Amino acid sequence: MPRRRALALAAAGAAGSALTGALRAHADEKADDERIAGDALSREREAEASYRGLAAGLGAGPERRLLELLAARAGANARVLADALREHGADPGPGGERAARGGAEGGRAALERALARAERLVETHLEAIGRLESGSLATTLASVAADGARHVVVIRAALGREEITEAFGSAPPP
Amino acid sequence: MTAPTGPPSTRRALLGAAGATVLLAGCGGRDDDAGERTDTTGTDADVQVMDVLLGLEVAAGAAYAAAATRLAGRARETARLIAAHERAHADALRRAIRRIGLTPGAASGSSAEPPPLRDARSALAHLLDVEATSTAACLDALPKLSTPGLRATVAAILVDEARHEAVLRGLAGLPRLDSAPGGADPG
Numbered sequence: 212m213p214r215r216r217a218l219a220l221a222a223a224g225a226a227g228s229a230l231t232g233a234l235r236a237h238a239d240e241k242a243d244d245e246r247i248a249g250d251a252l253s254r255e256r257e258a259e260a261s262y263r264g265l266a267a268g269l270g271a272g273p274e275r276r277l278l279e280l281l282a283a284r285a286g287a288n289a290r291v292l293a294d295a296l297r298e299h300g301a302d303p304g305p306g307g308e309r310a311a312r313g314g315a316e317g318g319r320a321a322l323e324r325a326l327a328r329a330e331r332l333v334e335t336h337l338e339a340i341g342r343l344e345s346g347s348l349a350t351t352l353a354s355v356a357a358d359g360a361r362h363v364v365v366i367r368a369a370l371g372r373e374e375i376t377e378a379f380g381s382a383p384p385p
Numbered sequence: 386m387t388a389p390t391g392p393p394s395t396r397r398a399l400l401g402a403a404g405a406t407v408l409l410a411g412c413g414g415r416d417d418d419a420g421e422r423t424d425t426t427g428t429d430a431d432v433q434v435m436d437v438l439l440g441l442e443v444a445a446g447a448a449y450a451a452a453a454t455r456l457a458g459r460a461r462e463t464a465r466l467i468a469a470h471e472r473a474h475a476d477a478l479r480r481a482i483r484r485i486g487l488t489p490g491a492a493s494g495s496s497a498e499p500p501p502l503r504d505a506r507s508a509l510a511h512l513l514d515v516e517a518t519s520t521a522a523c524l525d526a527l528p529k530l531s532t533p534g535l536r537a538t539v540a541a542i543l544v545d546e547a548r549h550e551a552v553l554r555g556l557a558g559l560p561r562l563d564s565a566p567g568g569a570d571p572g
Contacts, residue, residue: 280562333544341537346528353527353540357520357547364551365561374552375466378473379541 240344245301247339248348252292255355256306258332259285265321274318277369278325281362288355295351319370326366333359427485431535434526436490438539439478441522446471448515455508460556464512467549474542481538509557516550 259282266278293303336356343349364374449468453461482489502508523543530536551561 284562337537337541337544340540341533343533343536346530346536349533349536349540350524350527353536353543354524356540357543360544360547361551361562364548364555368555368561374555375463375470375548378470378545379477380545380548 241299244343244345244348245296245299247342248292248296248299248345248352249301249303251336251339251352251355252289252296252303252306254332254335255285255289255292258328259289261328262325265325268316269318269321272318274322274369277365278321281325281329281366284358284362288358291351292355295348299345299348322366322370326363326370329359329362329366332356333363427487427535428531429487430529431485431531432482432487432489434529435478435482435535435539438522438526438542439475439482439489441519442471442475442478442542445515445519446475448512452502452508452512455502456505460505460509463552463556464508467512467552470545470549474545477538477542481535485532485535506557509553513550513553513557516546516553519546520550 262278262282262285266275266282269275269278289306293306296303333356336352336359340349340352340356343352367374446468449464449471453464453468456464479489500507500511502511520543523539523546526539527536527543530539550563554563555561
């Protein structure tokens with residue numbers, strides 16, 4: 212085989228291997244992103260079900276109305292995340308998490324539980340954003356996390372607590 | 386209740402301040418002596434985006450300091466607390482820029498004249514405009530950044546700005562929750 216042809220074949224082989232490796236790495240990153248965003252979607256759906264369940268355990272009143280509003284917003288955020296996953300080529304799954312009806316614990320206790328969930332939700336969303344390779348998925352999740360941060364403020368206000376405290380309250384300064 | 390109307394062109398003035406800061410200070414350059422861990426995966430485009438956000442954070446800190454003089458009681462305390470948040474955000478952005486081996490611009494955020502703040506109502510309206518600008522800028526920046534680490538920094542700032550907006554809406558006598566991404570009724 213002429214030397215020039217052998218070199219060309221070797222170069223083509225190396226390029227092919229590099230391309231295969233790059234495609235495999237891209238597929239791995241895409242799968243990781245879909246898993247991370249899918250987990251975030253599950254958490255948002257669970258929050259919706261939790262808020263709805265807490266509301267169902269209360270009589271009519273401002274706490275119940277707030278929890279119903281938070282459930283509606285968490286549901287809206289879940290739909291935004293599901294749409295983003297579909298655009299990414301992934302199946303977001305059916306959702307439909309069941310609302311566990313809250314016990315007769317009173318409005319304040321229900322809001323305390325909602326606050327703990329809302330704060331944890333923002334923290335986990337921020338942590339997930341730091342692991343996403345896709346800028347578009349990260350942006351969508353960031354907008355959902357921002358809405359969750361507003362929920363934290365509203366619940367804290369309803370509980371009569373300081374609405375905000377230190378900077379980076381949901382994540383240590385990066 | 387209707388939303389308070391802010392002084393005209395506030396958002397444009399803020400964006401102008403941030404842009405002018407970047408132009409005046411330059412977009413930074415490679416900083417091999419930053420003395421911090423360097424993540425070389427960042428790009429010059431990243432630092433341009435981050436410098437705009439830095440300019441906005443510095444301008445926001447100044448806006449809160451100015452607005453505090455028109456506020457009293459809890460509103461003044463809140464404005465001072467959020468001014469400290471904005472300074473912490475600016476510091477975090479500078480650190481993030483240095484981590485990618487670049488030098489942050491010397492953002493002053495003072496190149497635009499703040500609008501006249503006649504009273505508490507106009508001060509709160511101005512601050513709501515400041516927060517809306519910062520929130521929009523963060524959301525605009527996120528998909529342009531090349532690394533998850535930079536996006537995490539900006540997302541953490543975005544979350545804080547969303548909190549500020551909700552608190553300011555409460556101080557202004559508005560519902561703390563505006564419309565949700567999916568259009569859920571704010572009640």
